[in-house]
Amino acid sequence: MTQYAIVIIIIAAAVVFAGVSIIKKRKSFSKTHGCDTDCGCGK
């Protein structure tokens, strides 16, 4: 039962993480600076 509980928590966390990533809106490329600081390119 403990194993099931841990696995369910992990799956729920994965679903929430994926869901939040979808919902979370990040400002895309700005007009003047090419990209925002969170685009990963390090500019």
Added chain:
Amino acid sequence: MADHRHITIALAGNPNAGKTTLFNALTGLKQKVANYPGVTVERKSGPWTLNGHAANLIDLPGLYSLDATSLDEHIARDIITGDQQGIGRPDAVVAVVDATNLERNLYLVTQLFEFGVPVVVALTMIDAFEKQKHQIDVEMLSALLKTPVVAVNAKTGRGIGELAKKVRDVVGTTPEVPYVLDETSDESGPRGKIFARYKFISNAVQESVWHSDHDKHRLSERIDRVLTHRFFGLVILVAILLVVFQTIFSWATLPMDLLEQGFGALSGGVKSALPEGILADLIADGIIAGVGGVVVFLPQILLLFLFISLLEDSGYMSRAAFLLDKLMSRIGLHGKAFLPLISSFACAIPGIMATRTIESRRDRFATILIAPFMSCSARLPVYTLMIGAFFGGQYVIGFISVGALLMLAMYAIGIIVAIAVAFILKRTVLKAPPPPFLMELPPYRLPNLRTVLQNMLTRAWLFLKRAGTVILAISIILWALMYFPRQSLESEVSSPGQDSPGSAQDSRLKTSDSEQLRNSFAGHLGHAIEPVIEPLGFDWKIGVALIASFAAREVLVSTLSIIYNVGRDANEESETLISAIRDEKKDDGTPVWTPLTALTLMVFFVLAMQCMSTLAVVRRETNSWLWPLFMFGYMTVIAYLGALLTYQGGKLLGFG
């Protein structure tokens, strides 16, 4: 001469040319900041006294050209032509030119001449330029440009008074364009104008600037004559790429194998260390297998970025882009798109990451959207399995292997469809004018090892960070879809005290795996999509394999082996799996798999977006879920239509 009270002067220049510092020095603290009507581009203006006459100084957005490809350029162009609402045509333009980047900065100046507006060049960064032991003959440059040039320093006040005087002098005059377009040139239209401007700029800079490293510049020019040659340049480029990709493949093999073995051992270790059960399954088959499947590509990514950094730092990348621009521009892509596309033959993930070298957002996205059509190494196990099962040992004209021809055809289909899609995308959703090619060719230099290593490690860290977040989450979800709901048979098989002969136990385990898959959520999905994939000649089992292979394309092979009770350790060359595929029968006794089904599956795999890691990377790179969803949607439609055409067309022609 214009009325003193209505003098309007515009300040134009490249970003980071020192425009804002000069604007502040000229207007003091009396500037006004507002937006241009209807857009959120900042508009700054302020008073400037020109030899006792009041003028209004407008700071234009920072721009490289007046080609009106971006909003900033559009606004600047409208202001200069007098078309911008609420602002009259300026009486003169102060062109801020960074002396340390003279050629690039002067390009904008040549365009200003063509708009017929009087121009005064304010030469900034002159101190930094002289510190680099270069010298510039300001009077000579002024004579060549046929317009006043003033060296300024906003901080010390050097040249500020002279600039005001020169601007006052040019107001009301008509500028002369100091070059003519060569109508007899091979290049015509916008491209011809670009060449004419750069030819003039290059001559003007050569005449007026003296470099202490003159010999180095001459050497770069000599090397360029070979490396940018229309024929030899391309031959050398192909040779360099061959060496780079051959090296990536050969050097990456060992570390990739080691990583694969490492993850295998880790997975085995977890299974033996943890008590048998769901938690061990999740960690070993879900987390380690899922994340490990992506992390094994790390050596390829490290090597690719090592070579990209070396080529960029040495100055060669600019030459390669210059060579290929003409070719790529025919399908609407930037010359820089070639490297990401070729990299995608190894794996689309480093290819998509390599698109970061493309500055234009639309060109970059178009390249990202077509990169997965290049047949990556993960598709090879699928091709190999299908060819081995149905086309092995067959030859045409006696010596050409059908398998090799099919393999070549799969690569060709990917390239042809990618070209067609890029052509359509660049004329529809990513519509933009043909990308202007304004690239400086920096002098060649020895790459800086520290910069190269730093760049490589930064990319590696970003890749690993992704594998540990988005990819981890999706792996867990996919594992759960294939694992639940659990079947009671498993407990029966694995329960202690019920020893049975090994083969019988194995068989029951395989049955357990197969039954589990059939009744899992993924299995139900397979049944649910069966009516859709039936016209392609696929049954629900192939449907399950298609769904599972969304985690990674090569998962199709292990999924098929579980479905056909072959065992998890079967690989693409396994005779058992090949026999099982050949022997699989429908309810009516006809074979499920035919050579036509195999060919259809291969076509589907060339064109389909069956890779969650790529989608996760696209989401990250585009900073939006819209683009990965669009990519998944349009590629799935193309793959379905391609497979449908193959299967139904093949049947009509009497195959299968």
